[in-house]
Amino acid sequence: MKKTSNRQTWYYAAVIVISYAVVTILLKGNLLNRQYTSLLVPIAVNIMLAVSLNLVTGFLGELTLGHAGFMSIGAYTGALISLNLGKTEVLPAPAAFALALLCGGLMAALFGFLIGVPVLRLRGDYLAIVTLAFGEIIKSVINSMEITNGARGLSKIPLYSNYTNYTVVFIIMVLTVLAITNLMNSRDGRAIMSIRDNDIAAESIGIKISHFKVKAFVFSAFFAGVAGVLYAHNVGLLKPGTFDYNKSIEILVIVVLGGMGSIRGSVIAAVILTVLPELLRGTDNLRMLLYAIVLIAMMIFNNSKIKEGLMMNRTFRKLGKKEA
Amino acid sequence: MLTSIMEQLINGLRTGSIYALIALGYTMVYGIAKMINFAHGDIIMVGAYTLYIGIALLHLPVIPAMVLTAAVCSVLGMLIEKIAYKPLRKAPPLAVLITAIGMSYFLQSVALLIFSSTPIPFKSVINLNAVQIGTVNISGITIVTLAVTTVIMICLTLFINKTKAGSAMRAVSEDRGAAELMGINVNRTISMTFAIGSALAAVAGILYICQYQSLRPTLGALPGIKAFVAAVLGGIGSVPGAMLGGIVLGLIESLSKAYISTELADAIVFGVLVIVLLVRPSGLLGKKKLVKV
Amino acid sequence: MALLEVKNLGISFGGLKAVDGFNITIEEGQLYGLIGPNGAGKTTVFNLLTGVYRPTLGTITLDGKNLVGKGPAEICKSGVGRTFQNIRLFGKMTVLDNVKTALHNRVGYSELSCFLHGPVYRKKEQEMTDQAMDILKVFDLDRDADTLASNLPYGRQRKLEIARALATNPRLLLLDEPAAGMNPNETAELMDTIRLIREKYHITILLIEHDMKLVAGICEYLTVLNFGTELASGTPAEVLNDPKVITAYLGE
Numbered sequence: 001m002k003k004t005s006n007r008q009t010w011y012y013a014a015v016i017v018i019s020y021a022v023v024t025i026l027l028k029g030n031l032l033n034r035q036y037t038s039l040l041v042p043i044a045v046n047i048m049l050a051v052s053l054n055l056v057t058g059f060l061g062e063l064t065l066g067h068a069g070f071m072s073i074g075a076y077t078g079a080l081i082s083l084n085l086g087k088t089e090v091l092p093a094p095a096a097f098a099l100a101l102l103c104g105g106l107m108a109a110l111f112g113f114l115i116g117v118p119v120l121r122l123r124g125d126y127l128a129i130v131t132l133a134f135g136e137i138i139k140s141v142i143n144s145m146e147i148t149n150g151a152r153g154l155s156k157i158p159l160y161s162n163y164t165n166y167t168v169v170f171i172i173m174v175l176t177v178l179a180i181t182n183l184m185n186s187r188d189g190r191a192i193m194s195i196r197d198n199d200i201a202a203e204s205i206g207i208k209i210s211h212f213k214v215k216a217f218v219f220s221a222f223f224a225g226v227a228g229v230l231y232a233h234n235v236g237l238l239k240p241g242t243f244d245y246n247k248s249i250e251i252l253v254i255v256v257l258g259g260m261g262s263i264r265g266s267v268i269a270a271v272i273l274t275v276l277p278e279l280l281r282g283t284d285n286l287r288m289l290l291y292a293i294v295l296i297a298m299m300i301f302n303n304s305k306i307k308e309g310l311m312m313n314r315t316f317r318k319l320g321k322k323e324a
Numbered sequence: 325m326l327t328s329i330m331e332q333l334i335n336g337l338r339t340g341s342i343y344a345l346i347a348l349g350y351t352m353v354y355g356i357a358k359m360i361n362f363a364h365g366d367i368i369m370v371g372a373y374t375l376y377i378g379i380a381l382l383h384l385p386v387i388p389a390m391v392l393t394a395a396v397c398s399v400l401g402m403l404i405e406k407i408a409y410k411p412l413r414k415a416p417p418l419a420v421l422i423t424a425i426g427m428s429y430f431l432q433s434v435a436l437l438i439f440s441s442t443p444i445p446f447k448s449v450i451n452l453n454a455v456q457i458g459t460v461n462i463s464g465i466t467i468v469t470l471a472v473t474t475v476i477m478i479c480l481t482l483f484i485n486k487t488k489a490g491s492a493m494r495a496v497s498e499d500r501g502a503a504e505l506m507g508i509n510v511n512r513t514i515s516m517t518f519a520i521g522s523a524l525a526a527v528a529g530i531l532y533i534c535q536y537q538s539l540r541p542t543l544g545a546l547p548g549i550k551a552f553v554a555a556v557l558g559g560i561g562s563v564p565g566a567m568l569g570g571i572v573l574g575l576i577e578s579l580s581k582a583y584i585s586t587e588l589a590d591a592i593v594f595g596v597l598v599i600v601l602l603v604r605p606s607g608l609l610g611k612k613k614l615v616k617v
Numbered sequence: 618m619a620l621l622e623v624k625n626l627g628i629s630f631g632g633l634k635a636v637d638g639f640n641i642t643i644e645e646g647q648l649y650g651l652i653g654p655n656g657a658g659k660t661t662v663f664n665l666l667t668g669v670y671r672p673t674l675g676t677i678t679l680d681g682k683n684l685v686g687k688g689p690a691e692i693c694k695s696g697v698g699r700t701f702q703n704i705r706l707f708g709k710m711t712v713l714d715n716v717k718t719a720l721h722n723r724v725g726y727s728e729l730s731c732f733l734h735g736p737v738y739r740k741k742e743q744e745m746t747d748q749a750m751d752i753l754k755v756f757d758l759d760r761d762a763d764t765l766a767s768n769l770p771y772g773r774q775r776k777l778e779i780a781r782a783l784a785t786n787p788r789l790l791l792l793d794e795p796a797a798g799m800n801p802n803e804t805a806e807l808m809d810t811i812r813l814i815r816e817k818y819h820i821t822i823l824l825i826e827h828d829m830k831l832v833a834g835i836c837e838y839l840t841v842l843n844f845g846t847e848l849a850s851g852t853p854a855e856v857l858n859d860p861k862v863i864t865a866y867l868g869e
Contacts, residue, residue, distance in 0.1 A: 133594035288433035295426025
């Protein structure tokens with residue numbers, strides 16, 4: 001067993017190095033036009049959002065519809081810090097950005113905790129709806145606050161994390177994915193998955209359900225917050241309307257398409273679903289239709305006899321094993 | 325002051341009864357199929373567009389156009405159930421919920437493709453003069469809304485409690501397996517529930533659009549979510565609960581819009597939901613469920 | 618002092634008394650059987666003992682310490698492990714991970730190690746794997762360590778559930794119909810395994826069973842439950858010949 005895990009480490013290291021090299025070559029060689037260059041950071045942000053949502057929805061097994069809310073808290077916190085400290089040159093830019101990332105993540109995590117604790121008493125459908133409600137509450141509160149500049153939003157946020165700083169973005173994204181992958185391969189990760197598979201049995205072997213549910217919520221919110229900070233410093237302006245229910249659904253679509261509980265799937269799906277709409281440019285309405293069909297088709301397929309038949313098939317089972 | 329409070333209360337009652345109509349659909353479907361039909365709110369939107377097509381494009385008289393609207397929505401509700409939800413009867417609840425969200429998205433994007441996102445103005449088809457009681461002015465649409473919802477609620481309560489089909493519905497919601505063994509056609513009962521729920525959403529759509537007079541593909545989302553909140557507030561699965569929840573929610577919304585803040589009204593509505601769920605997870609009139617080990 | 622002492626235990630669900638005035642005393646090292654017709658309240662007793670339900674009446678003490686009012690996770694930590702009548706495994710996790718999850722409170726490392734996978738993580742994970750494999754070997758499940766739990770055949774799923782409960786290092790193990798759905802060969806094998814783990818891990822076992830042969834074969838002491846109350850207690854020979862018990866099972 002030791003051997004396979006070693007090989008896997010090398011495999012992942014190779015994937016990381018190669019993807020970094022590819023991005024560098026594409027950028028330095030001016031092989032990408034403006035349109036595709038502008039996609040690099042959104043890809044990383046979506047990967048982080050999808051992987052962090054997967055932690056709660058795929059691994060803990062609770063559907064949350066307020067992920068965009070955590071992202072917006074991170075984005076606004078980070079943007080306010082760099083507007084007040086970085087842009088005014090109270091702090092040097094790298095320090096201001098680092099502080100923005102940290103505080104954005106922590107603030108989102110704090111809200112994850114504040115929301116996670118009461119929401120714990122609910123499960124399934126109710127939990128989904130309450131997280132949706134929280135997402136909308138966050139949106140309306142940001143919309144009516146002065147410090148966030150209400151509906152007009154924040155603008156002229158320093159572009160610390162646009163494509164010219166792609167190395168920083170890349171590193172943060174890789175660290176996020178690694179942190180969550182590692183977490184899921186640890187005792188806490190097993191505890192979280194055991195709650196998904198059977199909460200009553202998990203309790204019977206001494207797993208404190210509430211403790212791990214809150215933990216999963218907090219970690220997931222933290223990384224969504226960091227992703228929000230990257231988002232804010234890439235586009236330079238924030239509006240509360242960006243972080244609505246549709247954004248949460250968009251992230252959910254990535255997780256569902258990639259496969260719930262599969263980190264690798266989330267990463268691949270995030271890349272595809274960020275690039276694809278650009279390829280189908282001008283057909284924004286078609287994109288929504290596509291998302292809808294993907295959601296329905298994936299769910300029906302996953303629970304159909306066709307999949308069961310494929311699972312019985314030997315070659316497919318082998319493929320499935322590799323995935324796990 | 326008193327006049328203004330009275331007017332706000334009547335406004336609240338009007339929006340509340342529209343919420344109640346939509347909430348009934350959520351609650352009935354939840355009771356029977358044990359799922360949240362997220363696409364329910366978008367049936368309202370389909371209803372509104374159907375009415376628009378009937379009146380503005382096909383030049384139908386008002387009543388046939390309304391009947392057409394209700395029929396289209398009922399059929400659509402049944403179709404959605406057959407295509408998207410039926411294959412998932414035995415699937416985990418998370419899968420069903422995601423499918424329903426997908427269905428909601430699907431309806432919105434189809435409407436977007438056909439009608440584009442530009443709002444279409446629509447003139448109310450309900451033209452009744454306002455009534456003055458003392459100093460309080462009640463608009464015609466308010467009177468129609470209140471009258472229609474009251475009649476529908478009475479009919480629905482009678483239907484569920486007094487007819488054979490109604491008792492079949494109650495039986496399926498109590499225990500699907502046992503109902504099937506008693507010779508009840510479960511598939512037909514579920515279809516019927518979706519049809520009735522969607523017809524109620526169509527009525528709500530008509531009343532809603534006569535109030536707001538503008539059509540957008542996303543018009544069903546907000547009343548849909550609020551009505552869902554109402555259903556949960558009243559205790560999902562409970563028909564009187566949905567009625568109560570709808571009215572309570574309408575009143576809260578109208579009063580907070582008038583006396584607290586328009587911007588924060590939505591946050592207050594959702595805040596009420598969160599508090600109610602934390603204090604009474606099964607809602608105001610809902611039954612507590614015991615998990616069997 | 619007895620390991621488990623239950624006095625006058627009772628619970629009612631909306632007026633229905635599912636368990637009423639139930640007493641049981643189990644000595645350290647005993648293999649105790651709880652039998653009774655369907656619906657007698659056996660599983661409810663288990664749920665009361667493990668904190669899934671909170672009793673309306675009565676006391677439960679383990680080694681003199683009160684268990685009433687504690688949650689399932691806490692009761693597990695005080696040394697009670699259990700299996701379920703309808704198997705409850707972590708289906709999408711491997712057999713090995715099922716057992717390693719149960720080692721959660723025995724082998725620990727910090728959250729930071731969870732994220733960083735440093736040397737402490739590697740050492741402790743290896744320790745957990747070794748311990749889990751030891752337990753799996755007892756049940757002959759070690760060759761399936763990397764299989765998903767839901768892909769195991771039924772009989773082996775039942776065994777894995779016992780293995781998982783054992784991994785929490787219980788002093789008292791509650792087995793809810795461990796032989797349900799097994800054929801006679803599998804049942805015989807299971808009886809051997811139960812005897813073996815009792816000796817190897819020095820634990821006390823309370824089991825619910827319908828299979829009279831299994832009960833009479835391995836239990837030293839029995840309590841018969843009917844309509845939520847104790848009908849008879851004693852050695853298998855005494856109890857199974859008691860006219861009250863025969864009536865309860867076969868009717869008048």
